Amino acid sequence: MNSAVVTPIVALDVPTRAGAEAVVRQLGDACGFYKVGLELFSAEGPSVVAWLRDQGKEVFVDLKLHDIPNTVRGAARSVARHGASLLTVHASGGREMIAAAVEGANEGRPDGGCGILGVTILTSMDAGGIEEAWGREGVVVETEVLRLAGLVAAGGGAGIVCSGHEAAAVTGVFGDRLGLLIPGIRLPGGEAHDQRRVMTPAAAAAAGARWLILGRAVTGADDPVGAMMAVHAAL
Numbered sequence: 043m044n045s046a047v048v049t050p051i052v053a054l055d056v057p058t059r060a061g062a063e064a065v066v067r068q069l070g071d072a073c074g075f076y077k078v079g080l081e082l083f084s085a086e087g088p089s090v091v092a093w094l095r096d097q098g099k100e101v102f103v104d105l106k107l108h109d110i111p112n113t114v115r116g117a118a119r120s121v122a123r124h125g126a127s128l129l130t131v132h133a134s135g136g137r138e139m140i141a142a143a144v145e146g147a148n149e150g151r152p153d154g155g156c157g158i159l160g161v162t163i164l165t166s167m168d169a170g171g172i173e174e175a176w177g178r179e180g181v182v183v184e185t186e187v188l189r190l191a192g193l194v195a196a197g198g199g200a201g202i203v204c205s206g207h208e209a210a211a212v213t214g215v216f217g218d219r220l221g222l223l224i225p226g227i228r229l230p231g232g233e234a235h236d237q238r239r240v241m242t243p244a245a246a247a248a249a250g251a252r253w254l255i256l257g258r259a260v261t262g263a264d265d266p267v268g269a270m271m272a273v274h275a276a277l
Protein backbone atom coordinates (compact mmCIF):
# COMPACT_ATOMS: atom_id res chain seq x y z
CA MET A 43 0.00 0.00 0.00
CA ASN A 44 1.26 3.45 -0.92
CA SER A 45 0.17 6.30 1.33
CA ALA A 46 0.06 8.86 -1.52
CA VAL A 47 -3.07 8.93 -3.67
CA VAL A 48 -2.44 7.21 -7.00
CA THR A 49 -5.36 7.20 -9.44
CA PRO A 50 -5.59 4.64 -12.25
CA ILE A 51 -7.02 5.92 -15.56
CA VAL A 52 -8.17 3.50 -18.26
CA ALA A 53 -7.42 4.59 -21.85
CA LEU A 54 -10.42 4.35 -24.17
CA ASP A 55 -8.29 3.52 -27.21
CA VAL A 56 -11.31 2.76 -29.41
CA PRO A 57 -12.60 4.49 -32.53
CA THR A 58 -16.29 4.78 -31.61
CA ARG A 59 -18.57 5.77 -28.75
CA ALA A 60 -20.11 2.28 -28.85
CA GLY A 61 -16.68 0.79 -28.22
CA ALA A 62 -16.10 3.22 -25.36
CA GLU A 63 -19.50 2.41 -23.84
CA ALA A 64 -18.70 -1.30 -23.93
CA VAL A 65 -15.48 -0.77 -21.93
CA VAL A 66 -17.16 1.55 -19.41
CA ARG A 67 -20.11 -0.81 -18.96
CA GLN A 68 -17.83 -3.80 -18.51
CA LEU A 69 -15.61 -2.13 -15.90
CA GLY A 70 -18.51 -0.57 -13.98
CA ASP A 71 -17.49 0.64 -10.54
CA ALA A 72 -13.99 -0.80 -10.96
CA CYS A 73 -12.95 2.33 -12.89
CA GLY A 74 -13.89 5.94 -12.19
CA PHE A 75 -11.48 7.78 -14.53
CA TYR A 76 -11.06 7.43 -18.31
CA LYS A 77 -8.74 8.80 -20.96
CA VAL A 78 -10.20 10.09 -24.23
CA GLY A 79 -7.41 10.48 -26.78
CA LEU A 80 -7.11 11.90 -30.27
CA GLU A 81 -8.72 8.92 -32.00
CA LEU A 82 -11.94 8.83 -29.99
CA PHE A 83 -12.17 12.63 -29.63
CA SER A 84 -11.73 13.09 -33.39
CA ALA A 85 -14.40 10.48 -34.09
CA GLU A 86 -17.02 11.46 -31.53
CA GLY A 87 -16.13 14.97 -30.37
CA PRO A 88 -16.82 16.36 -26.92
CA SER A 89 -20.12 14.49 -26.60
CA VAL A 90 -18.14 11.44 -25.50
CA VAL A 91 -16.69 13.51 -22.63
CA ALA A 92 -20.18 14.68 -21.65
CA TRP A 93 -21.41 11.09 -21.77
CA LEU A 94 -18.64 9.91 -19.46
CA ARG A 95 -19.43 12.75 -17.04
CA ASP A 96 -23.09 11.69 -17.11
CA GLN A 97 -21.92 8.21 -16.05
CA GLY A 98 -20.23 9.81 -13.04
CA LYS A 99 -16.72 9.31 -14.45
CA GLU A 100 -13.78 11.70 -14.46
CA VAL A 101 -12.18 12.34 -17.84
CA PHE A 102 -8.62 12.95 -19.01
CA VAL A 103 -8.70 14.54 -22.48
CA ASP A 104 -5.35 13.72 -24.10
CA LEU A 105 -5.18 16.15 -27.04
CA LYS A 106 -1.51 17.20 -26.64
CA LEU A 107 -2.25 20.77 -27.74
CA HIS A 108 0.54 22.89 -29.26
CA ASP A 109 -0.37 26.27 -30.81
CA ILE A 110 -0.17 30.00 -30.08
CA PRO A 111 -1.19 30.84 -26.50
CA ASN A 112 -4.50 32.48 -27.47
CA THR A 113 -5.64 29.44 -29.44
CA VAL A 114 -4.60 27.01 -26.72
CA ARG A 115 -6.36 29.13 -24.08
CA GLY A 116 -9.62 28.88 -26.07
CA ALA A 117 -9.26 25.15 -26.66
CA ALA A 118 -8.50 24.49 -22.99
CA ARG A 119 -11.51 26.59 -21.98
CA SER A 120 -13.76 24.56 -24.28
CA VAL A 121 -12.41 21.21 -23.11
CA ALA A 122 -12.72 22.20 -19.44
CA ARG A 123 -16.30 23.39 -20.01
CA HIS A 124 -17.17 19.85 -21.04
CA GLY A 125 -16.06 18.72 -17.61
CA ALA A 126 -12.58 17.34 -18.25
CA SER A 127 -10.42 16.88 -15.15
CA LEU A 128 -7.10 16.70 -17.03
CA LEU A 129 -5.90 18.00 -20.42
CA THR A 130 -2.49 17.65 -22.08
CA VAL A 131 -0.44 20.26 -23.95
CA HIS A 132 3.09 19.93 -25.36
CA ALA A 133 5.53 21.48 -22.91
CA SER A 134 7.67 22.56 -25.89
CA GLY A 135 4.91 25.07 -26.72
CA GLY A 136 6.58 27.22 -24.06
CA ARG A 137 5.83 28.75 -20.69
CA GLU A 138 3.41 31.36 -22.08
CA MET A 139 1.40 28.73 -23.92
CA ILE A 140 1.24 26.53 -20.81
CA ALA A 141 0.14 29.49 -18.70
CA ALA A 142 -2.54 30.31 -21.28
CA ALA A 143 -3.78 26.71 -21.16
CA VAL A 144 -4.00 26.92 -17.36
CA GLU A 145 -5.96 30.20 -17.62
CA GLY A 146 -8.32 28.75 -20.21
CA ALA A 147 -8.92 25.61 -18.15
CA ASN A 148 -9.74 27.72 -15.10
CA GLU A 149 -12.13 29.85 -17.17
CA GLY A 150 -13.87 26.72 -18.45
CA ARG A 151 -13.95 25.14 -14.99
CA PRO A 152 -13.90 27.92 -12.42
CA ASP A 153 -13.75 25.28 -9.68
CA GLY A 154 -10.13 24.75 -10.80
CA GLY A 155 -11.01 21.13 -11.52
CA CYS A 156 -9.24 20.84 -14.88
CA GLY A 157 -5.47 20.39 -14.50
CA ILE A 158 -3.06 21.01 -17.37
CA LEU A 159 -0.41 18.36 -17.93
CA GLY A 160 2.67 18.97 -20.07
CA VAL A 161 3.97 16.30 -22.40
CA THR A 162 7.76 16.55 -22.18
CA ILE A 163 9.46 14.17 -24.64
CA LEU A 164 7.25 11.65 -26.45
CA THR A 165 8.46 8.17 -25.61
CA SER A 166 8.52 7.48 -29.36
CA MET A 167 11.42 9.97 -29.65
CA ASP A 168 15.04 9.16 -28.82
CA ALA A 169 18.01 11.54 -28.63
CA GLY A 170 18.68 11.21 -32.38
CA GLY A 171 15.07 12.05 -33.24
CA ILE A 172 15.13 15.13 -31.01
CA GLU A 173 18.43 16.30 -32.49
CA GLU A 174 16.97 15.98 -35.99
CA ALA A 175 13.69 17.72 -35.12
CA TRP A 176 15.21 20.55 -33.08
CA GLY A 177 18.47 21.05 -34.98
CA ARG A 178 20.66 20.43 -31.94
CA GLU A 179 23.51 18.15 -31.05
CA GLY A 180 24.42 16.21 -27.93
CA VAL A 181 20.86 15.86 -26.65
CA VAL A 182 20.37 13.91 -23.40
CA VAL A 183 16.71 12.91 -23.05
CA GLU A 184 16.55 13.16 -19.26
CA THR A 185 18.06 16.65 -19.35
CA GLU A 186 15.40 17.74 -21.86
CA VAL A 187 12.61 16.15 -19.79
CA LEU A 188 13.77 18.08 -16.70
CA ARG A 189 14.12 21.34 -18.66
CA LEU A 190 10.61 20.99 -20.14
CA ALA A 191 9.18 19.98 -16.76
CA GLY A 192 10.59 23.27 -15.47
CA LEU A 193 8.57 25.14 -18.12
CA VAL A 194 5.41 23.29 -17.02
CA ALA A 195 6.04 24.24 -13.40
CA ALA A 196 6.76 27.87 -14.36
CA GLY A 197 3.58 28.02 -16.44
CA GLY A 198 1.46 26.76 -13.54
CA GLY A 199 0.75 23.30 -14.94
CA ALA A 200 -0.50 20.57 -12.64
CA GLY A 201 1.99 17.99 -13.81
CA ILE A 202 3.70 16.17 -16.64
CA VAL A 203 3.43 12.97 -18.62
CA CYS A 204 6.58 10.89 -18.37
CA SER A 205 7.73 7.29 -18.40
CA GLY A 206 8.15 5.56 -15.08
CA HIS A 207 11.88 5.47 -15.72
CA GLU A 208 12.16 9.27 -15.65
CA ALA A 209 9.82 9.66 -12.67
CA ALA A 210 12.42 9.50 -9.94
CA ALA A 211 14.59 12.18 -11.59
CA VAL A 212 11.59 14.51 -11.99
CA THR A 213 10.44 13.93 -8.42
CA GLY A 214 13.99 14.56 -7.20
CA VAL A 215 13.96 18.04 -8.75
CA PHE A 216 10.30 19.08 -8.45
CA GLY A 217 9.05 17.09 -5.45
CA ASP A 218 5.27 17.39 -5.09
CA ARG A 219 5.13 20.51 -7.32
CA LEU A 220 4.35 18.42 -10.42
CA GLY A 221 2.00 15.43 -10.49
CA LEU A 222 3.31 12.60 -12.66
CA LEU A 223 1.09 10.75 -15.11
CA ILE A 224 2.74 7.52 -16.17
CA PRO A 225 1.74 5.30 -19.13
CA GLY A 226 3.25 1.96 -20.10
CA ILE A 227 1.83 0.17 -17.04
CA ARG A 228 1.73 -3.62 -16.97
CA LEU A 229 0.62 -6.05 -14.28
CA PRO A 230 3.42 -8.30 -12.97
CA GLY A 231 4.19 -10.89 -15.66
CA GLY A 232 2.01 -9.08 -18.23
CA GLU A 233 2.92 -8.73 -21.89
CA ALA A 234 4.82 -5.56 -22.86
CA HIS A 235 3.15 -5.40 -26.35
CA ASP A 236 4.84 -2.57 -28.33
CA GLN A 237 5.91 -0.60 -25.23
CA ARG A 238 9.66 -0.66 -24.73
CA ARG A 239 9.77 0.49 -21.15
CA VAL A 240 7.02 -0.80 -18.90
CA MET A 241 6.46 -0.72 -15.18
CA THR A 242 4.09 -2.39 -12.72
CA PRO A 243 1.48 -0.28 -10.89
CA ALA A 244 3.33 -0.74 -7.59
CA ALA A 245 6.70 0.26 -9.09
CA ALA A 246 5.18 3.34 -10.77
CA ALA A 247 3.52 4.35 -7.49
CA ALA A 248 6.82 3.91 -5.66
CA ALA A 249 8.53 6.07 -8.32
CA GLY A 250 6.14 8.91 -7.50
CA ALA A 251 3.19 8.51 -9.89
CA ARG A 252 0.03 10.51 -9.26
CA TRP A 253 -1.94 8.97 -12.16
CA LEU A 254 -1.40 5.69 -14.04
CA ILE A 255 -2.57 5.14 -17.62
CA LEU A 256 -3.79 1.61 -18.19
CA GLY A 257 -4.52 0.43 -21.68
CA ARG A 258 -4.20 -3.13 -22.85
CA ALA A 259 -3.16 -4.37 -19.39
CA VAL A 260 -6.84 -3.91 -18.49
CA THR A 261 -8.88 -3.65 -21.71
CA GLY A 262 -6.99 -6.53 -23.35
CA ALA A 263 -7.12 -8.80 -20.30
CA ASP A 264 -9.23 -11.99 -20.25
CA ASP A 265 -10.83 -10.59 -17.09
CA PRO A 266 -10.70 -6.76 -17.28
CA VAL A 267 -12.50 -6.27 -13.95
CA GLY A 268 -10.10 -8.69 -12.24
CA ALA A 269 -7.14 -6.85 -13.82
CA MET A 270 -8.50 -3.53 -12.57
CA MET A 271 -8.97 -4.95 -9.08
CA ALA A 272 -5.34 -6.15 -9.16
CA VAL A 273 -4.26 -2.59 -10.04
CA HIS A 274 -6.24 -1.15 -7.12
CA ALA A 275 -4.82 -3.78 -4.78
CA ALA A 276 -1.27 -2.83 -5.79
CA LEU A 277 -1.72 0.86 -4.97
Ligand code: C5P
Pocket residue numbers: 053055079164165166203225226227235237255256257258259
Ligand atom coordinates in the same frame (compact mmCIF):
# COMPACT_ATOMS: atom_id res chain seq x y z
O1 C5P B 1 0.32 0.23 -24.02
P1 C5P B 1 -1.01 0.55 -23.41
O2 C5P B 1 -2.13 -0.22 -24.06
O3 C5P B 1 -1.01 0.43 -21.92
O4 C5P B 1 -1.23 2.12 -23.75
C1 C5P B 1 -2.09 2.86 -22.99
C2 C5P B 1 -2.20 4.27 -23.43
O5 C5P B 1 -1.04 5.03 -23.06
C3 C5P B 1 -2.39 4.51 -24.91
O6 C5P B 1 -3.50 5.40 -24.99
C4 C5P B 1 -1.12 5.16 -25.34
O7 C5P B 1 -1.35 6.08 -26.40
C5 C5P B 1 -0.72 5.91 -24.10
N1 C5P B 1 0.64 6.40 -24.04
C6 C5P B 1 1.74 5.58 -24.05
N2 C5P B 1 3.00 6.08 -23.95
C7 C5P B 1 3.17 7.37 -23.82
C8 C5P B 1 2.08 8.22 -23.80
C9 C5P B 1 0.83 7.69 -23.90
O8 C5P B 1 1.59 4.36 -24.17
N3 C5P B 1 4.38 7.84 -23.66
